[in-house]
Amino acid sequence: MKHASGDKRFKILEAHIKKFQGRQDALIEVLHRAQELFGFLEDDLLLFVAYKLKLPASRVYGVATFYHYFILKPQGAHTCVVCTGTACYVRGADKVLAAVEAKSRIKAGETTADNEFSLLTARCLGACGIAPTVVYDGVITPHQTPESAVARVNEWLPHDH
Amino acid sequence: MIIDDLDAIAEAERSSGKKIVIRCCMAAGCMSSHSEAVKTALEKVILDSGLSDRIEVRGVGCMRLCCQGPLVGIDPEGVIYEKVTPEDAPALVISTQGGEAKVKKGDPNHPFFTKQLSVVLANSGLIDPERIESYIAVDGYRALHAVLREMTPNDVVESAIKSGLRGRGGAGYSTGLKWATVAKTPGIQKYVVCNADEGDPGAFMDRSVLESDPHSVLEGMAIAAYAVGANQGYIYVRAEYPLAIKRLQIAIKQARQTGLLGSGIFESPFNFTIDIRIGAGAYVCGEETALMASIEGRRGTPRPRPPFPAESGLWGCPTLINNVETFANIPSIIRKGAEWFASIGTGLSKGTKVFALAGKIENTGLIEVPMGTPLRQIVEEMGGGAPGGAKIKAVQTGGPSGGCIPASELDTPVDYESLTRLGSIMGSGGMIVMDESTRMPEIARFFMEFCMDESCGKCVPCRTGTVQMHRLLDKIVKREASAEDLAKLEELCDMVARTSLCGLGQNAPNPILSTLRFFRNEYLELLQPLPDGKHAAAPAPNANAT
Numbered sequence: 001m002k003h004a005s006g007d008k009r010f011k012i013l014e015a016h017i018k019k020f021q022g023r024q025d026a027l028i029e030v031l032h033r034a035q036e037l038f039g040f041l042e043d044d045l046l047l048f049v050a051y052k053l054k055l056p057a058s059r060v061y062g063v064a065t066f067y068h069y070f071i072l073k074p075q076g077a078h079t080c081v082v083c084t085g086t087a088c089y090v091r092g093a094d095k096v097l098a099a100v101e102a103k104s105r106i107k108a109g110e111t112t113a114d115n116e117f118s119l120l121t122a123r124c125l126g127a128c129g130i131a132p133t134v135v136y137d138g139v140i141t142p143h144q145t146p147e148s149a150v151a152r153v154n155e156w157l158p159h160d161h
Numbered sequence: 162m163i164i165d166d167l168d169a170i171a172e173a174e175r176s177s178g179k180k181i182v183i184r185c186c187m188a189a190g191c192m193s194s195h196s197e198a199v200k201t202a203l204e205k206v207i208l209d210s211g212l213s214d215r216i217e218v219r220g221v222g223c224m225r226l227c228c229q230g231p232l233v234g235i236d237p238e239g240v241i242y243e244k245v246t247p248e249d250a251p252a253l254v255i256s257t258q259g260g261e262a263k264v265k266k267g268d269p270n271h272p273f274f275t276k277q278l279s280v281v282l283a284n285s286g287l288i289d290p291e292r293i294e295s296y297i298a299v300d301g302y303r304a305l306h307a308v309l310r311e312m313t314p315n316d317v318v319e320s321a322i323k324s325g326l327r328g329r330g331g332a333g334y335s336t337g338l339k340w341a342t343v344a345k346t347p348g349i350q351k352y353v354v355c356n357a358d359e360g361d362p363g364a365f366m367d368r369s370v371l372e373s374d375p376h377s378v379l380e381g382m383a384i385a386a387y388a389v390g391a392n393q394g395y396i397y398v399r400a401e402y403p404l405a406i407k408r409l410q411i412a413i414k415q416a417r418q419t420g421l422l423g424s425g426i427f428e429s430p431f432n433f434t435i436d437i438r439i440g441a442g443a444y445v446c447g448e449e450t451a452l453m454a455s456i457e458g459r460r461g462t463p464r465p466r467p468p469f470p471a472e473s474g475l476w477g478c479p480t481l482i483n484n485v486e487t488f489a490n491i492p493s494i495i496r497k498g499a500e501w502f503a504s505i506g507t508g509l510s511k512g513t514k515v516f517a518l519a520g521k522i523e524n525t526g527l528i529e530v531p532m533g534t535p536l537r538q539i540v541e542e543m544g545g546g547a548p549g550g551a552k553i554k555a556v557q558t559g560g561p562s563g564g565c566i567p568a569s570e571l572d573t574p575v576d577y578e579s580l581t582r583l584g585s586i587m588g589s590g591g592m593i594v595m596d597e598s599t600r601m602p603e604i605a606r607f608f609m610e611f612c613m614d615e616s617c618g619k620c621v622p623c624r625t626g627t628v629q630m631h632r633l634l635d636k637i638v639k640r641e642a643s644a645e646d647l648a649k650l651e652e653l654c655d656m657v658a659r660t661s662l663c664g665l666g667q668n669a670p671n672p673i674l675s676t677l678r679f680f681r682n683e684y685l686e687l688l689q690p691l692p693d694g695k696h697a698a699a700p701a702p703n704a705n706a707t
Contacts (some may be wrong), residue, residue, distance in 0.1 A: 027438065123362055123615075124363060127189055127193060129227025129518075
């Protein structure tokens with residue numbers, strides 16, 4: 001069965017599912033690939049995965065919502081992930097996060113109204129030797145301060161004037 | 162593949178080595194400080210100056226002193242340069258030809274380096290983790306050959322028992338005994354699982370091992386599989402570690418192509434394949450039963466034990482689960498002997514332990530020391546103390562399941578039993594130093610927030626207990642709590658620890674209990690005064706408090 005939308009990405013995903021011979025225990029691997037292709041997991045996509053792996057939709061939804069890594073809502077064009085692991089926390093990550101929250105006027109886990117910017121937190125990126133760290137659009141950046149973080153995200157934020 | 166082929170690869174690799182080797186750290190820490198650009202610049206300068214036949218630039222794994230990255234080491238002199246930029250490349254190349262580079266030099270004679278004893282990290286920072294030849298040249302896969310051709314599975318289990326190696330994931334169960342249980346359990350299909358779901362915030366030992374020396378983990382897994390009778394392995398690795406995943410993929414592919422994984426390894430009847438399973442950001446999946454559920458593609462919720470995975474694990478089959486560092490110890494134990502390994506460390510804790518040193522400390526990075534090394538030596542001598550001469554207040558070990566060890570106890574030797582006695586745990590090896598500016602009730606709240614978010618929701622004590630404990634801690638930190646709230650918090654700690662299903666809940670109160678034990682005054686100072694203006698009469702501090 002082809003996906004009704006004709007979107008080629010479904011075909012790529014299907015090929016990936018075939019690589020695992022449709023094995024149901026590959027569900028998490030398949031969801032990883034789906035998120036890579038589509039950016040987030042919308043209901044339609046989860047139903048497609050459920051159908052292809054012959055799993056109940058509830059099981060797929062249950063797994064997708066259990067793991068923090070899977071996102072069910074679209075993200076902003078740019079992302080800023082503040083690491084809030086212990087080493088970063090001890091070195092002031094809470095202040096970095098508070099500064100970005102104040103500047104962007106959104107809370108961690110939210111996206112600005114213009115869908116340009118998402119602010120997220122991570123539990124620990126394992127880069128504790130260079131704490132505090134922030135990931136800007138996928139690039140991990142060492143030794144951040146509230147000032148450096150605000151300066152970095154400023155260009156992605158809506159400007160009133 | 163026979164031993165002669167292995168010798169040939171090693172010989173070819175060694176003889177192709179150039180006189181001068183410039184090692185560039187290509188682990189995640191230095192790479193985020195643009196070490197890749199440094200490597201490219203060095204390669205270009207060497208090519209342009211026609212020195213390609215004399216100097217080799219090698220991307221290597223973690224060189225340990227992460228805070229000074231990107232790190233570059235030059236052999237045979239053994240000089241280390243710190244905070245290297247691509248612009249420094251010409252100067253570094255000139256330095257190999259007798260010049261002097263005006264680049265910040267590290268001190269290889271600093272205790273940070275000299276007090277280390279490398280077993281797990283022996284190859285880290287020296288070999289190229291993306292080339293199997295580089296690992297074979299330092300005697301890689303020789304232990305696997307010895308095991309397959311000269312030892313029975315029982316001999317291997319005996320060796321593991323004799324070495325005294327204990328699980329490096331935190332709990333410290335005897336690795337050999339675990340292997341023996343899986344080996345004894347009947348079953349046609351058995352599995353070996355490597356737990357690389359290093360979720361403790363502040364821990365990056367396993368990431369570094371996987372990024373720096375992935376083949377040592379694969380070899381350790383293969384040896385374990387032979388010992389217990391498994392033919393399929395899984396490595397469950399966090400999605401947050403993309404570089405480690407990439408290096409593992411490369412390593413598995415190369416091992417397969419070389420015939421060191423697959424069927425009939427070293428022309429023996431032993432078959433073994435390894436697949437990677439990528440986690441999806443659930444801390445609880447570090448717990449072994451939750452991890453297995455996740456490998457099976459389900460929600461990562463733990464289940465009661467027994468049955469233990471050794472009897473009924475993945476898909477109901479006997480399964481051996483060990484941590485990355487545990488597996489990485491195995492090839493050395495086989496090559497150098499169980500007696501050699503058992504001669505390192507203390508009476509009950511053998512070998513070395515890798516720690517990730519971070520937080521308010523001058524030298525952050527990776528260290529590997531013999532078990533029993535005093536904490537003071539680690540944080541003061543090797544770590545260089547807190548930055549700016551600040552006073553160290555406490556050292557946190559064991560992540561959200563561990564505790565804070567006060568400065569007054571710094572002379573404690575680091576081994577499983579001593580840390581447990583102080584209300585903390587060895588854990589996987591994260592060691593976070595806190596100075597006087599850190600307030601302990603806030604740290605306790607920080608960890609409780611973590612446990613609350615990461616509770617899988619299956620058992621009530623953990624699901625609701627962590628929320629209530631977090632609320633009480635929040636109240637205390639905001640100076641809105643009374644002595645009654647503190648008493649309630651302590652009661653809850655006891656209840657959650659005793660009644661939770663898995664380690665996450667059972668250990669969630671540890672950060673509160675340990676900070677209450679050693680820093681009770683900080684909690685008392687935050688309590689609301691009684692209506693008559695006097696300070697709340699709080700319960701007497703624990704007799705062990707300092």
